[in-house]
Amino acid sequence: MAAKRFARRFSIMPARRQTVRRNVRRGADELPRKTAAQKARARRLFEALRQRYPEAHCELTYSNPHELLIATILSAQSTDVGVNKATPALFARFPTPADYARATPADIEPYLRTLNFWRNKARAVHAAMTTIVERFGGRVPNSMGDLLTLRGVARKTANVVLGNAFGINEGVVVDTHVARLAGRMGLSRHTDPADIERDLMALFPRQDWCLLSHLLIFHGRRVCKARGGGCAEDAICRKFCVNAR
Structure with missing residues (x-):
């Protein structure tokens, strides 16, 4: 059951755009008194x-925005310690978003086998990096709306990236x-x-x-x-x- 729930989180659904708009709208105008x-x-x-x-501080190990984004995607249902053990080899093999985009999920999978749901995570990382290359010129976007269009990224992940990679307090x-x-x-x-x-x-x-x-x-x-x-x-x-x- 847990695997099915996780797989649904990393799938592309028709209601994605509506969900993105709803998550972006959760701003100061809706805060409780x-x-x-x-x-x-x-x-x-x-x-x-x-x-x-x-x-x-953020206890995920990273040196640039796309590494933080990937590490945060990988941290779902996994510990930061486990992610930090897996990412050095992954980041060395794929230094840039373009390197992930040129690869396949199967190329990424061997580096994630120590993590839970590694197949789904490999697909999510590949899709997110491909979108970054094709839509954002190879740079991780620094807005909530754009980040939420990436596969594997929900509001929590977007908040991690915005706050720690860009110093933007969106949530x-x-x-x-x-x-x-x-x-x-x-x-x-x-x-x-x-x-x-x-x-x-x-x-x-x-x-x-x-x-x-x-x-x-x-x-x-x-x-x-x-x-x-x-x-x-x-x-x-x-x-x-x-x-x-």
Whole structure:
């Protein structure tokens, strides 16, 4: 079942353009209202996390926008550690988007066999790089609308690329760690990533959106893990986690 869901994410569907327009429209005009007290609490959490993790950054290894895009596509249902083990050989074999476009998915597959759903990911990488060559002159586009036209790219991936490769805060990356902490820290009552993202965008200033995701991911990987249970031992969790009260 999981494989079928993943395959559907990486397929080209007739409703793709409509979905792209809907994702792009999810901007500030649709954000929920937050009180001054909620924003002040969010600011205190942000500052506490920033003091704890001054080194917070994207933990995928890359040296240019197209490598970050590829690494992010590969990270679906895989760990950053696993992706970082696979990408050095891949990036050495295919240095530019044009190199991927000239190849076939079968040429890319051997470099991804250690990752989950490697066949689907090889097809997604090949299709995305081919589109970049044919439509964008070999350069990764730096707008949400254009990125969402690439196969294998949804809003989360586009946010990663925009924020880290181009310094553009278009939204907040909501992965499993961010979603978990948003609930535990009382930042959102939603479970849908799109709704969680809008809550976070409403609570935090735009200039902090990219760093916010890194801070939450760092805390989620190191302290506030899926199994929980560490609230009593951590100062940030004791102060902000709703489960610790």
